[in-house]
Amino acid sequence: MGNPKAFMNIPRKEAGYRPINERIYDFGEVEQTLNHEDRKLQASRCMDCGVPFCHWGCPLGNKMPEWQDLIYKGKWKEGVEVLHETNNFPDFTGRICPAPCEKSCVLALHESPVTIRENECAVTEVAFSEGMIKAQPPKTRTGKKVAVIGSGPAGLAAAQQLNRKGHYVTVFEKENGLGGLLRYGIPNFKLNKNIIDRRMAQLIEEGIEFKTNTEVGKDISGKEIMSNYDAVCIAIGAGHPRDINPEGRNLKGIHFAMEFLSQQNQLITGEVVPEKAIINAKDKHVLVIGGGDTGSDCVGTSVRQGAVKITQIEILPQPPVGKNPDTPWPYYPNILKTSSSHQEGCERKWSLNTVAFKGENGKLTEVLVEEVEWTKDETGRFNMKSTGKTETIKADLVFLALGFVHPVQEGLLTELGVKFDARGNVATDIENRSSIAKVFATGDAAMGASLVVRAIASGRKVAENIHKML
Secondary structure: OOOOOHHHHOOOOOOOEOOHHHHOOOOOOOEOOOOHHHHHHHHHOOOOOOOOHHHHHOOOOOOHHHHHHHHHOOOHHHHHHHHHOOOOOHHHHHHHOOOHHHHOOHHHHHOOOOOHHHHHHHHHHHHHHOOOOOOOOOOOOOOOEEEEEOOOHHHHHHHHHHHHOOOEEEEEOOOOOOOOHHHHOOOOOOOOHHHHHHHHHHHHHOOOEEEOOOOEOOOEOHHHHHHHOOEEEEOOOOOEEOOOOOEOOOOEOEEEHHHHHHHHHHHHOOOOOOHHHOOOOOOOEEEEEOOOHHHHHHHHHHHHHOOOEEEEEEOOOOOOOOOOOOOOOOOOOOOOOOOHHHHOOOEEEEOEEEEEEEEEOOEEEEEEEEEEEEEEOOOOOEEEEEEEEEEEEEOOEEEEOOOEEEOOOOOHHHHHOOOEOOOOOEOOOOOOEOOOOOEEEOOHHHHOOOOHHHHHHHHHHHHHHHHHHO
């Protein structure tokens, strides 16, 4: 390392967020950036630790010590090249990855890990602004054709890797825009869609063909895809949301989180949304059910729309602050996470189970919840017990942010006849093959809802296996 002792005298410095009283009035990215010199200093904190647990913690196997050192030495081009060896889209992960690498950094033992995620975003921005990232079309073509169904991070990574091997790749996307949940699920205040657009321009220049507003299994049959392509890669994500069914579930005002988030992104980009279908939190009491990142995104979006009050509830108990002995370093810690959206105004409650939705004239007005207790049995398994203590939360809008259970099976998957695993995902072998010849599956469609960094890793792996078959 260039400066193996920097971690001893240079403290961790985060870029931080834009002021709350400024950012809640727009959908611009909330995270700020450090100048070049500060960023070099932060990269210099990557110590000569001997065993890079950051590399172990990253599903992509990013070589953090190498590119941190290059940033520290001002070698931005070499740094981004090393990063791209393992990660197709560090501009995405540098913004929205929960950074398991940082949680497993040796300096995390003292709660001051290297700012790996921010450094990743910064080096990619420098590379784009200075023209270091260029299209890399293949020099020769194999003549083989691959259909990638879905343009989320897994599908895009698979498409780019296969295209660079010389195969003709066509990506089918049922929505109007490319990117999957990157475009339609993640709010602009976390990921500006211009970031996606510039990558799409690179992929198009490299020779990948994109067909939007085309749902395979509906607009074009799976049979036609099978007959026209030498390999098919299913990358449709895990689009079937988890639901609950208490009394009053059919009242007007209860929505899946992704309905709300997708619609807001559509409105920002100028896509037409029927007026009657528009969900707006302005002047309303909002209840978000689910304590994860998607729930947090609903909070931030509701704040920007002008909600009167926002409450977020979680059925699990409140995690500890700081450290959790049940998830010690270098594992990803289960601790209390406060997002930028939470800071903007939100009441958070834990150990609450939704009992009933109540309303008047078919419209939601309040939600009855009950406090629950969690205990462990002799095997270490958690058990939930009702306490009988209830409370009523005023709510005009409820967003169900409970995650996803598996890919949508109706349509393409049932037409192809692929087998499913016990959780309802596309069943695959060690080489990502489904039960149908020449059909592969990747990302959330095969492993269930997970992180963007795992999706990219899965997309790269399936590309290797498809190339091997071809």
